[in-house]
Amino acid sequence: MALRLAGDFDTSYAHDMAIIRNRGQWGMTIAFLIGLFALPFFADGHVIGTLNLIGISIIAVIGLNILLGYTGQISLGQAAFMAVGAYSAAVLVKAGVSFWLALPISGLVAGLVGLLFGLPSLRIKGFYLAMATLSAQMIIPWFFRNVRTDIFGGMPGLTMQPPRLGEIVFNSQATMYFPIMLTVVVCVIAAKNIARTRLGRALIAIRDNDLAAEVLGIAQFSHKLRAFFLSALYAGLAGALWAMYARTINPDQFSLLNSVWYLGMVIVGGMGSALGPILGAAFVRVLEEVTVQLAPVLSKLFPQLEAGLLAALGPITFGIALMLFLVFEPRGLAHRWELIKAAWRLRPFAH
Amino acid sequence: MPSSTSTHAPLLQAIDLHLFFGGLSALVSVSFDIRPGEILALIGPNGAGKTSALNCLNGFYRPQRGKILFDGHDLTHTPTHVIPRLGIARTFQNIALYTGMTALDNLMAARHIHMRQSMWASALYFGPAHREEIAHRRVIEEIIDFLEMEHIRKAIVGALPYGLRKRVELGRALALEPKLLLLDEPMAGMNVEEKEDMARFILDIHERRGMTILLVEHDMGLVMDIAHRVVVLDFGVKIAEGTPDEIKSNPAVIKAYLGETVNSEQSTVNSQQ
Numbered sequence: 001m002a003l004r005l006a007g008d009f010d011t012s013y014a015h016d017m018a019i020i021r022n023r024g025q026w027g028m029t030i031a032f033l034i035g036l037f038a039l040p041f042f043a044d045g046h047v048i049g050t051l052n053l054i055g056i057s058i059i060a061v062i063g064l065n066i067l068l069g070y071t072g073q074i075s076l077g078q079a080a081f082m083a084v085g086a087y088s089a090a091v092l093v094k095a096g097v098s099f100w101l102a103l104p105i106s107g108l109v110a111g112l113v114g115l116l117f118g119l120p121s122l123r124i125k126g127f128y129l130a131m132a133t134l135s136a137q138m139i140i141p142w143f144f145r146n147v148r149t150d151i152f153g154g155m156p157g158l159t160m161q162p163p164r165l166g167e168i169v170f171n172s173q174a175t176m177y178f179p180i181m182l183t184v185v186v187c188v189i190a191a192k193n194i195a196r197t198r199l200g201r202a203l204i205a206i207r208d209n210d211l212a213a214e215v216l217g218i219a220q221f222s223h224k225l226r227a228f229f230l231s232a233l234y235a236g237l238a239g240a241l242w243a244m245y246a247r248t249i250n251p252d253q254f255s256l257l258n259s260v261w262y263l264g265m266v267i268v269g270g271m272g273s274a275l276g277p278i279l280g281a282a283f284v285r286v287l288e289e290v291t292v293q294l295a296p297v298l299s300k301l302f303p304q305l306e307a308g309l310l311a312a313l314g315p316i317t318f319g320i321a322l323m324l325f326l327v328f329e330p331r332g333l334a335h336r337w338e339l340i341k342a343a344w345r346l347r348p349f350a351h
Numbered sequence: 352m353p354s355s356t357s358t359h360a361p362l363l364q365a366i367d368l369h370l371f372f373g374g375l376s377a378l379v380s381v382s383f384d385i386r387p388g389e390i391l392a393l394i395g396p397n398g399a400g401k402t403s404a405l406n407c408l409n410g411f412y413r414p415q416r417g418k419i420l421f422d423g424h425d426l427t428h429t430p431t432h433v434i435p436r437l438g439i440a441r442t443f444q445n446i447a448l449y450t451g452m453t454a455l456d457n458l459m460a461a462r463h464i465h466m467r468q469s470m471w472a473s474a475l476y477f478g479p480a481h482r483e484e485i486a487h488r489r490v491i492e493e494i495i496d497f498l499e500m501e502h503i504r505k506a507i508v509g510a511l512p513y514g515l516r517k518r519v520e521l522g523r524a525l526a527l528e529p530k531l532l533l534l535d536e537p538m539a540g541m542n543v544e545e546k547e548d549m550a551r552f553i554l555d556i557h558e559r560r561g562m563t564i565l566l567v568e569h570d571m572g573l574v575m576d577i578a579h580r581v582v583v584l585d586f587g588v589k590i591a592e593g594t595p596d597e598i599k600s601n602p603a604v605i606k607a608y609l610g611e612t613v614n615s616e617q618s619t620v621n622s623q624q
Contacts, residue, residue, distance in 0.1 A: 013484075013485045013488045013489065013492075014481070014485055016488075017484060017485070017488070190474040190475075191474075193473060193474050193475065193476035193480070194470075194473050194474050196476075197468065197473040197476060197480050197484060198462075198463060198466045198468050198473055198480070198483075198484075199468075199470050199473040199474075200473070201452070201456055201459055201460040201463070202460065202463055204449060204451060204452055204456075204460075205449045205452075205460045205463075207451070208448075208449035208450050208451050208452065209447050209448065209449055209450070211411070211447065212443065212447035212448070212449070213449075213460075214431045214432050215409055215410075215411060215431060215432075215434075215435070215441060215447075216435055216440070216460070216461055216463070216464075216523065216524075216527060217432050217433075217434075217435035217436055217461075217463055217464035217527065218432060218460070218463050219430075219432040220432070226470055230470070272451065
């Protein structure tokens with residue numbers, strides 16, 4: 001049961017349902033948002049670059065969390081749906097469409113493709129569904145590599161012009177930061193709203209007891225499809241932003257390994273929580289960054305280490321972190337955060 | 352009493368139901384009516400086909416032969432998730448709650464069929480979705496009040512004790528606002544006090560909300576106390592139907608429950624109440 005601050009009582013159902021509950025929390029939220037969007041004016045390009053990458057990952061992971069965390073359907077194709085979004089954006093921009101219009105369209109296109117690959121969820125569950133979504137991960141990058149190379153650029157991929165808004169050209173980390181973070185904020189709020197209303201409850205009902213949900217009037221299949229659609233829509237948005245971020249996209253950027261990383265982020269962050277994807281994506285990306293920074297230091301300290309081992313440092317650390325989380329904190333960082341918050345509110349008592 | 356049907360026409364008619372699982376016959380030519388406004392009990396020894404009959408009524412199983420008519424609809428081919436929209440809700444013998452959600456959300460999830468908001472309205476939240484959530488929250492709070500579960504409103508149901516989970520499940524079925532409530536062993540595994548609480552809730556639901564109830568239950572004393580009529584199944588066959596008093600003295604029922612020697616055992620049945 002969520003603990004509340006002393007003296008914080010409900011006065012109406014609207015108040016009970018509110019996320020931001022009092023003036024202090026409103027103040028903190030506004031201060032956080034101001035800080036978030038003021039950051040590029042202070043921080044250096046490298047930090048902003050990492051934050052951009054984290055932002056893009058957060059969007060993809062939120063999508064996966066809707067599918068895996070709330071609906072209980074596993075997908076190994078999140079990176080492939082990102083590819084659909086990235087290629088849609090690149091092709092649309094090439095055709096003369098503004099990136100700002102291409103962004104939502106890319107989301108919708110990816111959503112529809114996700115819907116298609118969600119169809120097997122009608123009949124299969126769990127491990128078998130994972131294998132079925134793996135087909136998306138196999139087919140989609142293959143498609144972009146081998147089909148209509150005149151449109152999709154084949155193996156070398158596509159290059160996208162940086163988007164513009166009036167005089168501003170979004171070609172630096174600091175300028176790209178704004179559209180990315182704005183999308184992240186919108187995506188986080190939308191996901192939280194979905195989770196706390198009719199659709200979210202239906203999805204969780206299907207996760208917790210699909211037969212009971214059906215008997216109580218929640219059509220399983222159409223809601224699973226909605227979850228696949230939303231999940232891929234988020235991936236598509238992330239993909240379109242990735243196209244802006246990376247400027248050159250090719251099929252190898254959207255491999256099975258990336259999909260697995262997103263799964264790992266959902267687990268590390270905490271499945272089925274609104275905060276989880278943010279913490280998970282941030283944690284894994286920062287961990288990755290640390291290992292990248294650490295590799296040259298290590299090679300200086302221990303010159304006898306092989307270069308190959310240092311290159312594998314990232315995946316090894318990620319693998320170990322994931323295992324440790326599964327064993328010691330399977331409910332993820334979000335759960336740990338809840339515990340810390342509860343302990344703080346109960347202080348100085350233990351219970 | 353439900354307004355759409357007259358007192359005499361049955362709310363639900365199960366006609367000649369046959370249900371087989373491979374070579375095993377779960378139901379053989381079972382027919383019964385549920386009259387509007389009554390509490391009908393479905394009893395029988397273990398494996399008699401009570402839960403199978405219930406599962407047919409809400410589309411969980413499809414009988415190989417026979418027909419189910421409910422309030423002017425033929426349920427035989429109605430998709431399972433549409434049946435609650437027509438007005439049938441149920442609870443499960445082995446509690447089938449959404450364990451990861453709070454008690455409140457479990458009940459709100461049952462309001463699904465009464466809510467209209469689209470996926471996009473949900474994502475936007477402010478405006479229509481917000482108003483709809485509050486309107487349905489009001490309905491739910493009445494049920495929470497009615498079932499005396501204010502204290503567990505925000506508890507995750509997976510962590511609740513058995514008796515309370517049964518109550519949450521009853522609340523969830525009520526939140527659908529059905530015309531017909533199917534209760535599958537609502538008192539199984541409860542102590543005397545909890546059973547009395549549950550019996551009181553069932554009678555209250557029946558009286559105050561005018562709901563028609565089909566009750567599957569093993570506790571004979573309780574069934575005889577609260578049911579208006581009783582249908583008895585044994586090995587998938589209906590062996591008796593009538594008022595509790597008729598059932599108590601029905602030789603076929605006594606035989607099904609207690610074996611052959613009628614006279615000496617009849618007193619045992621009576622003494623159970």
